[in-house]
Amino acid sequence: MTEREQLKRIILELSYEKRLVKLASGRESDFYFDGKQTTLHAEGGYLTGRLFHEAIRDVEGVEAVGGITLGADPIATATSIAAHLAGQRMHAFIIRKEPKGHGTGQWLEGRKNLPPGTRVVIVEDVVTTGGSSMKAVRRAEEEGLKVLGIVTLVDREEGGRENIEAEGYWLKAIFTKSELVG
Numbered sequence: 001m002t003e004r005e006q007l008k009r010i011i012l013e014l015s016y017e018k019r020l021v022k023l024a025s026g027r028e029s030d031f032y033f034d035g036k037q038t039t040l041h042a043e044g045g046y047l048t049g050r051l052f053h054e055a056i057r058d059v060e061g062v063e064a065v066g067g068i069t070l071g072a073d074p075i076a077t078a079t080s081i082a083a084h085l086a087g088q089r090m091h092a093f094i095i096r097k098e099p100k101g102h103g104t105g106q107w108l109e110g111r112k113n114l115p116p117g118t119r120v121v122i123v124e125d126v127v128t129t130g131g132s133s134m135k136a137v138r139r140a141e142e143e144g145l146k147v148l149g150i151v152t153l154v155d156r157e158e159g160g161r162e163n164i165e166a167e168g169y170w171l172k173a174i175f176t177k178s179e180l181v182g
Contacts, residue, residue, distance in 0.1 A: 004174075007047040011038050011154070011180060025129045031181070033154045035125025039074040048153060048174075049078025052123060055151050055172045057088060061119040062148060066093030066110065067136045071125040075153065079123060093120070095139050108143050116144035124152040127171065130160035134167055154180065 014037040021032040038044035066076045076092035083090035093110035155173035
């Protein structure tokens with residue numbers, strides 16, 4: 001079984017649920033992907049890091065990966081570790097949902113690894129409309145980073161790719177909804 005097939009098995013076992021839910025976009029859906037169940041699983045996290053690194057290892061100049069807490073946190077860390085093990089330097093960072101309420105009041109964790117102009121890829125567990133991804137892009141750019149594109153564990157195929165591409169960024173999906181559940 002390939003690493004991709006193993007990760008698909010874990011996603012279907014731990015992250016996919018057929019039930020009515022309200023999504024971050026505000027829409028209702030009759031299915032749900034809870035990516036954190038996979039990315040926080042020991043094997044799932046390892047495989048996520050390997051496959052995200054594989055998806056971006058040839059992106060010219062990528063120096064760091066990160067996204068909005070909490071979904072991006074384990075993905076960014078796992079991808080950074082996978083890159084390191086493969087001999088590539090790729091730091092992780094976390095974008096807060098609001099600035100830190102004390103101390104430096106910063107939006108980004110991992111800031112000392114990210115000089116202005118650092119070339120980054122935004123990572124996500126699930127993309128639906130692309131709204132959260134674009135929020136991460138805007139915040140990263142406001143913080144002086146150069147966003148190259150976005151990688152997600154699952155693209156729900158509900159307009160996210162089109163919306164992201166309309167903004168001038170690329171989206172790579174490890175899996176689409178169609179590949180996982182038809």
